[in-house]
Amino acid sequence: MTAGLKQCFARIVLGLSVSLPLAQGAEAMQALNAIGKGEGTLNVVAWEGYAQDDWVKPFEAATGCAVHAKYAGSSDEMVALMRSGGGDQYDVVSASGDATLRLIYGHNVQPINIALIPQWKNFIPQLQAPDFNTVKGVHYGVSYEWGPNTLLYNTKTFPSAPTSWSVIYDPKYAGQVTVPDNPIQIADAALYLSKTQPALGITDPYELNQTQMNAVVALLQGQAKLIKKYWALASDEIQLFTSGDAVVGAAWPYQTNTLQAAKVPVADTIPAEGATGWADTWMISAKAPHPNCAYAWINWVTTPKVQAEQAIYFGETPANTLACKEMDAEQPGACAQYHGDASAAYFNQIKFWKTPRTQCGNGKDDCLDYAAWQRAWQTIKG
Amino acid sequence: MRSSGASGAVFIWAAVVAILAFLFIPVVIIVVYAFSAAPIPAWPVTGFATHWFADTWNDEEVREALALSLEVAALATAIAILLGTLAAMAVARMRSVGREVVSFVVVLPIALPGILTGMALASYFAFWGVNLSYWTIVAGHATFCVVIVYNNVIARLRRLPRSLAEASADLGADGFLTFRRVMLPMMASAIGAGALLAFALSFDEVIVTTFTAGAQNTLPLWIFGAIRLGQKLPEVNVVVFAIILFTAIPVLLAQKLIGDSGRVAR
Amino acid sequence: MTKRTWRGSLFAFGWRHEGAANAALLGLPAIWFLTLYLAAIGALLITAFWQVDDMSGDLIPGFSFSNFAELLSDPIYRTIAIRTIFIASVVTLTDAVLAWPFAYAMVRLSGPRLRAVLMALVLVPLWSSYLARVYAWRLILAHDGVLNWTLSAAGLPDLHIGYSNWAMWIVFSYLWLPFMILPVAAALERIPPSLLEASADLGERGMATFRRVILPMALPGMVAGAIFTFSLTLGDFVTPMLVGGVGSDFIGNVVYANVGVTNNIPFAAAYATLPLGVMAVFLLLARKLGAFDAL
Numbered sequence: 007m008t009a010g011l012k013q014c015f016a017r018i019v020l021g022l023s024v025s026l027p028l029a030q031g032a033e034a035m036q037a038l039n040a041i042g043k044g045e046g047t048l049n050v051v052a053w054e055g056y057a058q059d060d061w062v063k064p065f066e067a068a069t070g071c072a073v074h075a076k077y078a079g080s081s082d083e084m085v086a087l088m089r090s091g092g093g094d095q096y097d098v099v100s101a102s103g104d105a106t107l108r109l110i111y112g113h114n115v116q117p118i119n120i121a122l123i124p125q126w127k128n129f130i131p132q133l134q135a136p137d138f139n140t141v142k143g144v145h146y147g148v149s150y151e152w153g154p155n156t157l158l159y160n161t162k163t164f165p166s167a168p169t170s171w172s173v174i175y176d177p178k179y180a181g182q183v184t185v186p187d188n189p190i191q192i193a194d195a196a197l198y199l200s201k202t203q204p205a206l207g208i209t210d211p212y213e214l215n216q217t218q219m220n221a222v223v224a225l226l227q228g229q230a231k232l233i234k235k236y237w238a239l240a241s242d243e244i245q246l247f248t249s250g251d252a253v254v255g256a257a258w259p260y261q262t263n264t265l266q267a268a269k270v271p272v273a274d275t276i277p278a279e280g281a282t283g284w285a286d287t288w289m290i291s292a293k294a295p296h297p298n299c300a301y302a303w304i305n306w307v308t309t310p311k312v313q314a315e316q317a318i319y320f321g322e323t324p325a326n327t328l329a330c331k332e333m334d335a336e337q338p339g340a341c342a343q344y345h346g347d348a349s350a351a352y353f354n355q356i357k358f359w360k361t362p363r364t365q366c367g368n369g370k371d372d373c374l375d376y377a378a379w380q381r382a383w384q385t386i387k388g
Numbered sequence: 389m390r391s392s393g394a395s396g397a398v399f400i401w402a403a404v405v406a407i408l409a410f411l412f413i414p415v416v417i418i419v420v421y422a423f424s425a426a427p428i429p430a431w432p433v434t435g436f437a438t439h440w441f442a443d444t445w446n447d448e449e450v451r452e453a454l455a456l457s458l459e460v461a462a463l464a465t466a467i468a469i470l471l472g473t474l475a476a477m478a479v480a481r482m483r484s485v486g487r488e489v490v491s492f493v494v495v496l497p498i499a500l501p502g503i504l505t506g507m508a509l510a511s512y513f514a515f516w517g518v519n520l521s522y523w524t525i526v527a528g529h530a531t532f533c534v535v536i537v538y539n540n541v542i543a544r545l546r547r548l549p550r551s552l553a554e555a556s557a558d559l560g561a562d563g564f565l566t567f568r569r570v571m572l573p574m575m576a577s578a579i580g581a582g583a584l585l586a587f588a589l590s591f592d593e594v595i596v597t598t599f600t601a602g603a604q605n606t607l608p609l610w611i612f613g614a615i616r617l618g619q620k621l622p623e624v625n626v627v628v629f630a631i632i633l634f635t636a637i638p639v640l641l642a643q644k645l646i647g648d649s650g651r652v653a654r
Numbered sequence: 655m656t657k658r659t660w661r662g663s664l665f666a667f668g669w670r671h672e673g674a675a676n677a678a679l680l681g682l683p684a685i686w687f688l689t690l691y692l693a694a695i696g697a698l699l700i701t702a703f704w705q706v707d708d709m710s711g712d713l714i715p716g717f718s719f720s721n722f723a724e725l726l727s728d729p730i731y732r733t734i735a736i737r738t739i740f741i742a743s744v745v746t747l748t749d750a751v752l753a754w755p756f757a758y759a760m761v762r763l764s765g766p767r768l769r770a771v772l773m774a775l776v777l778v779p780l781w782s783s784y785l786a787r788v789y790a791w792r793l794i795l796a797h798d799g800v801l802n803w804t805l806s807a808a809g810l811p812d813l814h815i816g817y818s819n820w821a822m823w824i825v826f827s828y829l830w831l832p833f834m835i836l837p838v839a840a841a842l843e844r845i846p847p848s849l850l851e852a853s854a855d856l857g858e859r860g861m862a863t864f865r866r867v868i869l870p871m872a873l874p875g876m877v878a879g880a881i882f883t884f885s886l887t888l889g890d891f892v893t894p895m896l897v898g899g900v901g902s903d904f905i906g907n908v909v910y911a912n913v914g915v916t917n918n919i920p921f922a923a924a925y926a927t928l929p930l931g932v933m934a935v936f937l938l939l940a941r942k943l944g945a946f947d948a949l
Contacts, residue, residue: 049603054617074449074603077617086917091510091520095602112712181814235817235899241618248428249796251816264618268428377918384908385730388901397763403755404772410828411779414790417800418782421793431799471683478679490680492937493687496695499881499937501889501929503906504695507913507922511701512694531691534683562665592784594892599913611785615896628786635781640774 037119038297041305045296048303050075051087051099053286054240055260055320061312069306071299079239080188081105081359082380088114094293097300100150102284103138104190104359108376110139110146115289118145122301125308125326132353133325138360139287147287148304151313153322153344154283154356155194156274158257158265160247167275171198173254175225180232184246184255187236189376189383190359194256194282195222195229197357201279211282211357213366213373219382226386236387240264247272259321259344283356317344415632422625429621440622447620450627453610460522460606461590464529468586469579471530472537477571480545497532505532506599513600520602528600529593533586540582541575548574584641695930702924706917713919721924731908735928738904741819742887745826749834749883750876752827757839773839776832784829788896791825792816795897817899825897826887833886834879841875842868877945884936888929905929 048071050057057075066072076096078084081104088099093114101109109115120126126134126148133149140146159168163182171194174183185191196211199222206218214222234252237243243261246252248270262274288307290300306312313324314332323345324333330347333340341347366373374382425435444450472494479490497505509528513520548571556566594608601609607627614624667674702721705714725731760772779787794800795816802812815821845868853863891906898904905928912922 074605076603077613079616082911082917086913089917091602092514092517095520230900233900238895239616239618241616244428244618245792245796248430249793249798249816251797264428268426381724381728384903384911385728387903388730388733400755400759400763404759407752407756407831408775411776411831413800414787414794414828415779415782417790417793418786421790429793431793431796431803471686474679474681475683478676478683482676486676488941492941493692494683495881495937497691499885500695500933501885501906501926503889503891503909504698504926504930505691507909507919507926508694508698509690510913511919511923512690512697515697527690531686534686557665562659562662564661564665588781592781594785595889608783608785611783612892615785615789624786624789628783632778632782636774636778640770 037117038122038301039119041122041301042298044069044071044299044302046070046072046299047296048073048098048299049096049296050303051078051084051096052076053078053100056100056286056316058316058319060319061307061315065303065306069299069302071296071302073303077239080186081190082188085109085112085114088291092293093291094295096291097294097296098303099289099291100286101147101289102286102359103136104284104361104376106138106147106287106289107361109289110141114292115146116292116294116297118148118290118304120145120148123148123304123308125305125310125328128310128328129325130327130353132350133285136285138285138358139289147289148308149325150286150288150307151317151320151322151324152283152285152353152356152358153259153320154276154281156257156259156262156281157277158243158247158255158262158272158274160253161271161273163253167273168254169278171277171279172202174256175229175232177232179254181234182251182253183229183232184234184237184243184252185229186256187238187387189379190282191256192219192222192226192379192382193357193359193362195225197282198279199225210367212360212362213368214362215366215370215372216374219374219378223382223386230386230388244268260319263319263321281356282359284359314340317346323348418625419629419632421622422629424622424625427619427621440626443620444623444626447623449605449610450607450623453605453607454627456522456604457591457607460525460529461587463526464533464590465583465586467526467530468533468537469583472534472582473541473575473579475534476538476541476545480542494535494538498535502532502593502595503599506596509596510599520600522604524600524602525597525604525606528596529590532593532596533590536586536589537579537582540578540585544575544578588635698923699927699930701920702927704920706920721921724921725925731925734903734908735905737819737901738888738906738929739932741823741826741904742884744823745830745887746834746880746883748823748827749831750838750880752831753834753838753876753879756835757842760835760839761842776835780832785892785896787829788825788893791821791828792897795821795824817897817902819898819902821897821899822893822902825893826883826890829893830883830886833882834876837875837878838872839875841872841878845871874944877940877943881936881940881945885933888932 050073052075054077057073057077062073062075076087078087081102084099084101085105085108088096088109089112099109099115129149133152135143135145136149139149157168157171157174159173163179164173173179174185175198185194192214193211196208196214196218199206199218200208200211203221206221208214208218235242235246237246237255240258240261243252243255243257244264246255247261247265248268257274259274262272265272288304290297290304294300307316308326310324310326310328310332313326313329314336316322317324317329317333318337318340321344324330330341333344333346345352362374362376362379364373364375365371420433421429422440423436423438424433425437426433475490475494479487482490505528509524509531510520513524518524552570552574553566556570561569592608593606594612597606597609598612605613611624611627614620701713703717703719705716705718705720706712707714756772756776760769764772795813796802797812797814797816799816801815805812815824849867849871850863853867889906891904891910894902894904894907898907905925909922909926912918912925
């Protein structure tokens with residue numbers, strides 16, 4: 007451990023001994039009081055591109071925690087991995103907002119002592135205690151980065167950027183479209199319909215009653231005929247665009263960056279109807295075998311420098327406001343390009359992933375829950 | 389009959405060449421991409437590079453996965469040899485319906501879809517509070533490797549006359565001596581052939597292992613992860629290329645062993 | 655006079671009481687299979703009648719047919735099941751056809767050295783990682799892949815079969831071909847040439863000899879190979895994941911999605927009873943056809 011980190015932790019321990027409310031959960035799960043010596047290993051469940059050598063190798067050198075990463079292509083998969091084998095296989099997971107609540111209510115993650123995370127106070131206010139990772143004042147995770155789901159297109163087929171999501175529902179591109187193999191994709195179609203068929207009355211794309219869901223399913227079943235392949239992993243989509251099998255689709259900025267680095271002619275955009283997005287949280291497993299390394303990891307990846315490196319690599323936006331300067335230092339103009347200096351208005355217009363539940367926000371109780379979304383998705387896929 | 393036989397033979401050999409091409413084209417592709425410079429495979433291959441070989445060797449995850457796979461396969465094969473030989477010896481002596489029952493049960497782990505076996509074992513381990521680990525992987529692998537050793541040994545035992553054991557007893561040897569000096573040498577090559585095939589199966593298994601492994605990676609799990617991540621694909625090709633090179637010899641060896649045990653009727 | 659040792663007494667006992675000797679030999683394997691494998695499969699079948707809490711993922715024991723009701727009511731599961739069984743059958747037939755010339759050449763048209771070489775050549779692909787080979791096919795069948803590159807070099811139009819059921823048919827037939835060649839070759843080995851000569855003496859020409867003598871005698875070998883090709887295709891989910899497209903999901907994919915993603919193990923277990931039942935029937939048929947002696 008570097009002298010700087012050691013000092014940091016010493017200060018924390020000192021501060022803790024003075025006063026600190028312990029995290030209270032409904033269960034008797036206690037958050038860590040202080041970070042102890044690293045256990046030498048860290049098992050991570052992460053999105054592809056979240057555990058790059060660029061920041062993993064320095065972490066391993068600084069803390070002695072050897073990182074083993076397992077990559078998941080969807081939130082569902084992350085939840086399943088965290089629950090598998092008794093729930094004590096992995097230490098940390100980079101869960102998006104549609105998985106976090108399921109992990110919290112499933113007692114799969116432990117409360118986090120936010121006082122042990124010094125960078126937390128530099129986060130943008132919306133991500134310090136968002137309701138997808140903080141329940142009744144108890145932090146179950148630390149926000150990480152956020153970003154939009156973009157429209158990825160081949161610049162040879164589309165010389166200028168498409169202005170509407172309608173291109174991925176257009177029979178003109180039959181057999182050349184790709185979208186994620188993820189039930190949460192239903193929300194993207196719902197968002198599209200909320201603008202093109204306002205009569206349906208969709209206000210929140212994650213709160214759909216049966217009538218609205220039927221309309222969305224009809225749209226997606228039409229789209230299924232145009233799909234070359236539903237991508238389950240980012241590398242699937244990268245392969246599809248590289249080999250020319252797909253020319254347009256829904257993607258993350260990570261795919262755009264990787265494809266452009268490989269000189270494939272693509273670009274991405276956010277069309278007029280708006281976009282869904284994701285805000286990721288690092289959470290610690292309830293039965294994490296290496297909790298000290300877990301805290302060390304979270305502290306490492308919330309530092310401005312790593313936040314900046316991650317943001318540029320993946321094409322997303324850091325939670326830490328101090329990262330903006332680092333982003334511009336690494337790649338001039340990166341902070342503005344990836345909305346590192348975004349206003350609250352920009353943040354609020356992205357419809358972030360969240361778990362669909364039966365309680366609709368407007369007081370009604372007839373919305374469909376996630377299990378219904380999963381069943382609908384299987385029907386759409388065929 | 390003779391002339392039609394000859395032209396028939398030509399057609400058959402043409403088919404053999406075509407089938408061999410079919411079998412080996414993907415293998416050739418794998419080897420070609422091990423030398424490709426591009427991290428994302430595209431066709432045709434534009435640049436060539438050999439640095440992937442060094443990168444793969446230096447990748448600690450690859451070395452760990454390889455070590456784990458070798459250990460698991462060795463242990464699973466050892467267990468399979470023990471259980472398979474015992475079962476085969478019992479069944480060779482049985483004349484009743486019990487013989488069919490044992491054959492049926494032993495073939496189930498391979499005959500039933502791997503996803504069933506994997507799912508069943510994972511749930512079972514979770515139920516008993518057994519953590520997924522090196523041992524659960526071995527348990528799963530050993531279970532479906534038993535039938536391979538069993539089949540080879542029982543095919544050999546069928547060809548051994550019981551009179552040999554009787555003669556040995558007449559000469560004053562007890563069961564264990566007979567086993568050691570008479571039965572074991574005659575079964576050895578069958579056990580060996582079965583063991584090699586079982587090792588191969590365990591080494592390459594991915595479906596059951598996905599369910600019975602915890603956070604650790606066997607080589608197939610690492611390959612699956614690498615294909616998913618899509619950033620180090622040439623490393624996968626290098627690893628597979630190395631495996632092909634290093635296993636060509638044992639494969640030929642296994643062939644000699646099997647060849648000795650099964651003679652073509654002439 | 656030989657001394658009476660405890661080993662000698664044990665041996666004498668076993669010699670006279672065959673049942674006890676067999677039981678002793680079977681003991682260890684029986685314990686392993688009963689307590690580990692059969693118990694696990696049994697437990698899985700029981701969970702098919704359980705349910706799961708959506709939010710927390712906890713299992714809710716009890717007896718309920720709701721999983722089966724859902725499987726029967728939603729037509730998508732029937733479609734997927736039929737698709738899986740259909741493709742598994744087609745792959746089995748394809749491999750049976752492809753295996754014959756190879757096995758025949760290996761056994762009847764080659765000397766022992768050539769035979770060993772051919773056998774080794776068949777086994778080498780099996781050592782080249784299942785995953786890597788499927789991935790190689792993905793590259794071959796892609797839009798800009800080897801196949802289309804060869805076709806356009808020959809002036810033929812492109813084939814868009816990457817990520818489709820056609821691709822899966824090709825890849826599955828490719829993967830399991832060695833598993834069909836080996837038992838068929840083993841079965842052909844066991845046919846004495848004197849039978850073929852006798853058939854010729856009785857006036858039967860090539861094709862008739864094949865149909866009336868060779869085929870029936872090699873049938874157990876073919877069925878043994880079919881057990882592997884059918885069951886391996888029936889339960890696979892990796893190949894559909896890598897080279898399948900829309901409308902390519904197999905039973906295995908639904909099961910995998912429900913275990914590894916949705917975390918609804920009871921539903922997955924309920925759906926898994928279908929391939930279990932299909933294979934049980936298949937194995938019983940195979941036993942009748944003598945395949946177990948040819949494995």
